[in-house]
Each structure stands twice: as C-alpha cells, then as structure tokens.
Amino acid sequence: MSGVKLESIFKCYGNLEVVHGIDLEVQEKEFVVLVGPSGCGKSTTLRMIAGLEEITDGTISIDGREVNRVAPKDRDVAMVFQNYALYPHLKVFENIAFGLRIRKESKEHIAKTVAEVSEILGLTPYLDRKPAELSGGQRQRVAMGRAIVRHPKVFLFDEPLSNLDAKLRTQMRAEIKRLHKRLGATSVYVTHDQVEAMTLADRIVVMNDGYIEQIGTPMELFTNPANTFVASFIGSPPMNQLPGVIDVTSDGKKATVNDVTFTLPDHINVENGQAVVIGMRPEHFSISPVDGASTIPVSLNLVEPLGSEALLHTSIGEHALVVKTETHGAIDHLSNVQHLYAPANLVSVFDAESGLALTGSHN
Ligand SMILES: Nc1ncnc2c1ncn2[C@@H]1O[C@H](COP(=O)(O)OP(=O)(O)OP(=O)(O)O)[C@@H](O)[C@H]1O
Ligand SMILES: [Mg+2]
Known part of the structure; x- marks a missing residue:
C-alpha cells in the first residue's frame, strides 16, 4: 500500500507557523492535487512529504511506515520540480539514468530502462542532446523520465508545468494524465492553477493560509463547495x-x-x-x-x-x-x-x- 498519510502536521519557520495541523490521506495509486493561492503552504507540505523540510509536529507515513526521521533518499519518493533541475553537462540519456547509476544498476538494466521510459515520453530522438539543446517541454519530460526510472513509491510534483507556455502546458497536462493512467503511481501534485487541478486530480485538496479548506473530487468541489473560499477558487470564471x-x-x-x-x-x-x-x-x-x-x-x-x-x-x-x-x-x-x-x-x-x-x- 504505497499511500501517504499526514496526521496533524504543523510547520513553523522560527516563530512563524505556516502550516496549522493538516490531515490528509492519499490512497495507493491516487492522484491528489494540492491547490491554493501563493504562500498557502503547498510547497512546504510537499517538501515535508519528500523529507526536504523538517516537520515541526505531527506524523507522516509512506506505505504504512512512519518516515518523520527517514532521510529523503530513503523515503522512496521522486520529486519533479518547476525548474526541472537537470544536470546541464550530461546528455539526456545520462540525466535519465542518473538515479540508476547511483544505485549501481547493471549496464544492461540501465540501457533497457532508459530506452523504455524514453519511448513512453517521446524522448528517444533526443537521448544524445544536452538539456540546453531542448525545448522547455522536452526538458520537463526528461525531468519526469528521471523520476519514472526509479520506480518510486510516490511521485511528488511541484508546479512542473508553470514554466511552459499555455499551449505546451495543456499538452503536457494531458501527457501527465496519460502517464498516470499507465503507471498508476501514487502522486501528489502541487499547482495554483485550478484548471490543472480539475483536469488531473482524483481528489483535490484546497489549501488557504496553511489550512485545508476542503478535500473532494473535482465535481464535489465544483458542485458542493464547503465555503465561499472554495466556491471562488474552483471554477472559471x-x-x-x-x-x-x-x-x-x-x-x-x-x-x-x-x-x-x-x-x-x-x-x-x-x-x-x-x-x-x-x-x-x-x-x-x-x-x-x-x-x-x-x-x-x-x-x-x-x-x-x-x-x-x-x-x-x-x-x-x-x-x-x-x-x-x-x-x-x-x-x-x-x-x-x-x-x-x-x-x-x-x-x-x-x-x-x-x-x-x-x-x-x-x-
Ligand atoms: N524557508 C522559509 N523561511 C521562512 N518562511 C518560509 C520559508 N519557506 C516558506 N516560507 C513561508 O511559508 C509560507 C508557505 O510557503 P510555500 O512555499 O509553502 O507556499 P506555496 O503555497 O508553495 O506558494 P507558491 O504558490 O507561491 O509557490 C509562505 O508564507 C512563505 O513565505
Ligand atoms: Mg510553491
């Protein structure tokens, strides 16, 4: 069961409390989107799941195991960022293969896995290029490829599409959805774009000012918003x-x-x-x-x-x-x-x- 469970999670930076005791359970294979205005605590929450940010209080479990004190590399999660974070001096093949090399996988296994994932992501023609020779959308695909080859228990995405222009964003949104259908991996996805949230999510978590305002399927939130904040955040106009x-x-x-x-x-x-x-x-x-x-x-x-x-x-x-x-x-x-x-x-x-x-x- 590779779900994620947050129980009464608090986060303070110094004296400032920015996440105020949130509870959330992400089921295995579920695609959950955290959405809310800038500064509401989406990235902080995601980074706490990844282990990149310490939690001040509460419990985080992945796959039924408490991970409060487990190092990020041992949590078996893969994170895809807005700025891709690729290695500029490495070719696409090596960027995708990076995590497998660290794990000292065999040459044959690496070649096979990278080939499969590149095929899924349409990157096969670009394996010999460096990131600077790719478009924004292709770079984003490489970043996803690097996450996919690791077969993590949980994918974490922090605004992965926000550097792309509107057309490419729509295209990549559909690709992420297809990919999730195919891989069925548990995913937590952060965005401030409610259209992205509506189209991708099995369930949406609407956050505001460090609190969760409502959790539900896109249609539940659209049809029965729990309060005026959710009503004004979901739906366009x-x-x-x-x-x-x-x-x-x-x-x-x-x-x-x-x-x-x-x-x-x-x-x-x-x-x-x-x-x-x-x-x-x-x-x-x-x-x-x-x-x-x-x-x-x-x-x-x-x-x-x-x-x-x-x-x-x-x-x-x-x-x-x-x-x-x-x-x-x-x-x-x-x-x-x-x-x-x-x-x-x-x-x-x-x-x-x-x-x-x-x-x-x-x-
Ligand atoms: N290292 C830090 N030190 C102090 N305060 C921080 C730090 N990182 C984040 N914050 C504060 O915590 C709050 C939540 O930040 P967070 O980055 O989680 O927001 P967000 O929802 O991801 O916003 P955005 O949509 O702009 O990315 C904000 O008020 C922010 O100023
Ligand atoms: Mg953020």
Whole structure:
C-alpha cells in the first residue's frame, strides 16, 4: 500500500507557523492535487512529504511506515520540480539514468530502462542532446523520465508545468494524465492553477493560509463547495457571490439581493432575516426571453465572445454577475439580455458571517 498519510502536521519557520495541523490521506495509486493561492503552504507540505523540510509536529507515513526521521533518499519518493533541475553537462540519456547509476544498476538494466521510459515520453530522438539543446517541454519530460526510472513509491510534483507556455502546458497536462493512467503511481501534485487541478486530480485538496479548506473530487468541489473560499477558487470564471437576506415564505425559501428574489433549494438550513451569500455558477444561469415571476432582472454591461461560448458581464444594482452561455455561432441576440433564470436546485447558499455552506448536497 504505497499511500501517504499526514496526521496533524504543523510547520513553523522560527516563530512563524505556516502550516496549522493538516490531515490528509492519499490512497495507493491516487492522484491528489494540492491547490491554493501563493504562500498557502503547498510547497512546504510537499517538501515535508519528500523529507526536504523538517516537520515541526505531527506524523507522516509512506506505505504504512512512519518516515518523520527517514532521510529523503530513503523515503522512496521522486520529486519533479518547476525548474526541472537537470544536470546541464550530461546528455539526456545520462540525466535519465542518473538515479540508476547511483544505485549501481547493471549496464544492461540501465540501457533497457532508459530506452523504455524514453519511448513512453517521446524522448528517444533526443537521448544524445544536452538539456540546453531542448525545448522547455522536452526538458520537463526528461525531468519526469528521471523520476519514472526509479520506480518510486510516490511521485511528488511541484508546479512542473508553470514554466511552459499555455499551449505546451495543456499538452503536457494531458501527457501527465496519460502517464498516470499507465503507471498508476501514487502522486501528489502541487499547482495554483485550478484548471490543472480539475483536469488531473482524483481528489483535490484546497489549501488557504496553511489550512485545508476542503478535500473532494473535482465535481464535489465544483458542485458542493464547503465555503465561499472554495466556491471562488474552483471554477472559471468563479462562482458569483451576492449578499442576500433570507425570506422564508409559505411557498418556499427565498433570498433577496437588492430587490431581486432568488428561489432557494428547500433542504437548506436558514432562518428568516439571516444574512447570507448567494452563490451561482456562471454556467448555471439560463437566459430568459421574457420577464417572468421567477426571473432575475439584470443590467447588461458587456458581452465577451469566446467562440463557442460567451461571457455576459451583468449586474444587479452594484453587484456584478457573470454569466457563461453557449453562442451556437451567433452573439447578436445576447446584447438584448435583460432577464436571467437561476434554477433553485443550482443555487448555493453560504452564511454571510462564517462563509460556510448552508446548502445540503445538490443531487
Ligand atoms: N524557508 C522559509 N523561511 C521562512 N518562511 C518560509 C520559508 N519557506 C516558506 N516560507 C513561508 O511559508 C509560507 C508557505 O510557503 P510555500 O512555499 O509553502 O507556499 P506555496 O503555497 O508553495 O506558494 P507558491 O504558490 O507561491 O509557490 C509562505 O508564507 C512563505 O513565505
Ligand atoms: Mg510553491
């Protein structure tokens, strides 16, 4: 069982506590992504798993064995960094083979393993080149090759794609996903890019300021964010959040934002007059052709065409509201939008003070 378990992990630099007692269990073969804003403690957490950073308190286990005091080289983990960390004077072949040479593997074994891994990564034509003669994406593949040949129990990635341009990043993202399917290796992957997190992860861990805000599958976090932080971090554009006041009426639960009424799901736990934040994903609105009893009147400020979709920048009073809609090739009609429809079962409700979700789960 090559899982990773973090129990009540704290990290202090001097007097400054930057990780505040986090718990996380990564299952064998699982791909877990740590995501969160800059400085939230992602790299620190990853480096503690690798053994490159001492933990201040708590327990880390790999494969069921406590590794708190085990040296990095004896933890059987391989780490891939943002800056590749290749040896510039060595050819690609030797860069990939490096860990095997250290282990004093046989010449035949090294040749066979490097050949296999280079084939998987599309590096076979480049084995005689030095890192300086490669593109960024090829260098990143060499760094991954070097990790793969070691057959580690756990792969650790710290923003491995952030030095690449947008197109190459998308391509490498797909390659990492394919590679994980093929190798099935337990992986912990750090990024601040929520799209990368959504596309790669079996489960996402959203971190903020040294705490874990929520752990769940990409769809769980998208559909049922535990709080306003997760709601605004996952999804692009993020979930709209509007301040509202609860009105429990004989025909259901509602919230008013300025003078506009949102119908809410029945199963939420709210009181009359409670201050809340209404959350609605840009893609969950539909455009209503007419002014109806349950429609939301908005002012349209800007239409941003993106090709197959368009973003409508609208507002309710002073509150901005972004809507994402399919264009079906035409956008002229969008400049007349005045009314939206927000299906009650897709509205999220958070307590205004704590930011915690008041909705039960959407089904
Ligand atoms: N060696 C250090 N000494 C003191 N403080 C540190 C040290 N390394 C990191 N920190 C602090 O610990 C906090 C977490 O840093 P960390 O590098 O883990 O963030 P991160 O989530 O990886 O951010 P980024 O997305 O910018 O890489 C930050 O506030 C950072 O300033
Ligand atoms: Mg970092």
